[in-house]
Amino acid sequence: MWEDLSLRIREFAVMIPPLLLALTAHEYAHAWTANKLGDPTARAQGRLTLNPIAHLDPVGTFALFFFQFGWAKPVPVNPYNFRHPVRDNVWVAAAGPAVNILTATASLIALVLLWRIGAPAFWGRPLEAILVTSYSFNLILAIFNLFPLPPLDGSHVLKGFLSRRQLIAFERLEPAGPFLLILLVFTGVIRTILLPVYAVVDGQVRWLVGWLV
Numbered sequence: 460m461w462e463d464l465s466l467r468i469r470e471f472a473v474m475i476p477p478l479l480l481a482l483t484a485h486e487y488a489h490a491w492t493a494n495k496l497g498d499p500t501a502r503a504q505g506r507l508t509l510n511p512i513a514h515l516d517p518v519g520t521f522a523l524f525f526f527q528f529g530w531a532k533p534v535p536v537n538p539y540n541f542r543h544p545v546r547d548n549v550w551v552a553a554a555g556p557a558v559n560i561l562t563a564t565a566s567l568i569a570l571v572l573l574w575r576i577g578a579p580a581f582w583g584r585p586l587e588a589i590l591v592t593s594y595s596f597n598l599i600l601a602i603f604n605l606f607p608l609p610p611l612d613g614s615h616v617l618k619g620f621l622s623r624r625q626l627i628a629f630e631r632l633e634p635a636g637p638f639l640l641i642l643l644v645f646t647g648v649i650r651t652i653l654l655p656v657y658a659v660v661d662g663q664v665r666w667l668v669g670w671l672v
Contacts, residue, residue: 472585473585473588473589473592474592476589476593477566477589477590477592477593477596477597478523478592478596479511479515480562480593481559481562481593481596481597481600482511482514482515482520482531482600483509483510483511483514484509484558484559484562484597485531485555485556485558485559485600485604486506486514486531486532486534486555487506487507487508487509487514487558488554488555488557488558489501489534489536489551489552489554489555490502490506490507490508490534491507491554492550492551492554493534493536493551494507496541496542496547496550496551497540497541497542497547498536498537498538498540498541498547498551499540500535500536500537500540501534501535501536504535506532506534506535513532514531514532514534515531515532516530516531516532519531519532533610536548536551545618545619546619548615548618548619549615549616549618549619551615552612552613552615552616553612553616555601555604555612556600556601556602556604556605556612557601559597559598559600559601559604560597560598560601560660560664562593562597563593563594563595563597563598563601563664564664564667564668566590566593566594566597567590567594567664567665567668568668568671568672569590570587570590570591570594571668571672572672573586573587573590574587598657598660598661598664599653599657601660602653602656602657602660603649603653606640606649606652608636608639608640608643609632609633609636609637609640610636610637610640611640614629614633614636617629
């Protein structure tokens with residue numbers, strides 16, 4: 460019993476830093492991009508910060524740790540504050556996944572450098588586990604959020620490329636988006652789609668890191 464509890468505590472200790480970093484970086488990227496493009500809504504609500512507490516949803520965080528499916532608090536965005544509402548909304552939506560891919564790349568670079576210096580096991584192994592978790596979780600978060608289903612970022616990116624008629628039809632389906640998303644997650648459809656996409660993105664990031672370091 461105590462061994463199982465100790466193992467669980469170690470797993471949480473490895474998971475918590477990468478998950479907090481990934482979620483915080485993702486939401487901060489949305490807030491920062493929106494603010495730069497003229498919408499101060501997120502900044503006014505205290506979301507232009509790297510403090511994880513400002514971005515975490517208690518229920519979503521609990522679900523993420525225990526069910527591997529969760530969410531952070533969405534960053535509030537008012538596209539009417541943008542000079543180019545449609546185009547700028549796409550940039551804001553894409554910023555979160557883009558930062559997660561950059562964070563994953565940085566994590567892999569740090570991991571490679573850690574291997575090369577031959578860090579002592581007592582601190583090298585825990586750091587290695589954290590970096591591996593950071594790499595995989597950031598890639599998964601980026602890919603998952605780019606699915607074109609409301610309320611994911613991919614749905615907002617998709618809107619920027621739809622005609623007026625297509626956009627109206629898509630927005631009529633938005634209320635059903637979260638329910639459809641949950642259905643696809645728990646039936647394994649999302650996982651079936653995500654895994655091959657992850658393999659492709661993973662290969663490209665590994666190639667880039669190999670070229671860089």
